[in-house]
Amino acid sequence: MxxxxxxxxxxxxxxxxxxxxxxxxxxxxxxxxxxxxxxxxxxxxxxxxxxxxxxxxxxxxxxxxxxxxxxxxxxxxxxxxxxxxxxxxxxxxxxxxxxxxxPEIHLKITQSLAQRLYYKAIIASEISSQEPGHRVLRFFDYLKNDVYKLHGEFNFKIPHTRQQIADILGLRVETTIRAIKNLEKKGYLKIINRKVYR
The missing domain is CATH 2.60.120.10 (Jelly Rolls)
Structure with a gap:
């Protein structure tokens, strides 16, 4: 930054x-x-x-x-x-x-903090109202699009364990594993050698 x-x-x-x-x-x-x-x-x-x-x-x-x-x-x-x-x-x-x-760096820090607040608001909304698969996909898209700024299909390897994903999203690890498998069946993700790609 x-x-x-x-x-x-x-x-x-x-x-x-x-x-x-x-x-x-x-x-x-x-x-x-x-x-x-x-x-x-x-x-x-x-x-x-x-x-x-x-x-x-x-x-x-x-x-x-x-x-x-x-x-x-x-x-x-x-x-x-x-x-x-x-x-x-x-x-x-x-x-x-x-x-x-x-001051230009000050503005960049302000923008970064605003982006984090926005993300926190989205995650809070997801945790309170959305089903697990939706939460997982939204989190992966945030990482891919906003953090790593990647575009294209299945070119982003998720850098977290299933346990870390569960802990971030307020889910049980078993629920997270099921959600990821269901998202793969629907074609939203790919799992290669136990690694998840979006």
């Missing part, structure tokens, strides 16, 4: 994280801006029964955890690496200075 060179010029560091590393915890005070160079990060919570709910998954060139930086609140979720990752870390004070000096 923010050019890497610009971040480094304002004092950012690139930090290496192993898979399953905790970057920050729910209720931590937000002190840094994070942007992924390589790897993937999930933001999650756990309910009282210990079930995980994935708030979002972020990939190369995406940032995560920004809203608390701007409104001085604690993080509402944990951030955990899904794979070995290199992440740019910029202290909050330096981010605010960067945005002051580069």
């Amino acid at each position: 923010i050019p890497q060179e610009t971040l480094l010029n304002f004092g950012a560091q690139i930090k290496h994280f192993e898979k399953n590393s905790l970057i920050f915890s729910e209720n931590d005070i937000a002190r840094n801006y994070y942007q992924i160079v390589i790897g993937a990060v999930k933001m999650n919570n756990f309910n009282d029964e210990g079930k995980e709910f994935i708030q979002g998954i972020f990939y190369k060139n995406q940032s995560f955890g920004e809203p608390p930086l701007f409104i001085d609140v604690k993080y509402p979720a944990n951030a955990v690496t899904l794979s070995e990752s290199n992440i740019i870390v910029l202290p909050k004070s330096k981010l605010l200075l960067l945005l002051e000096k580069h």
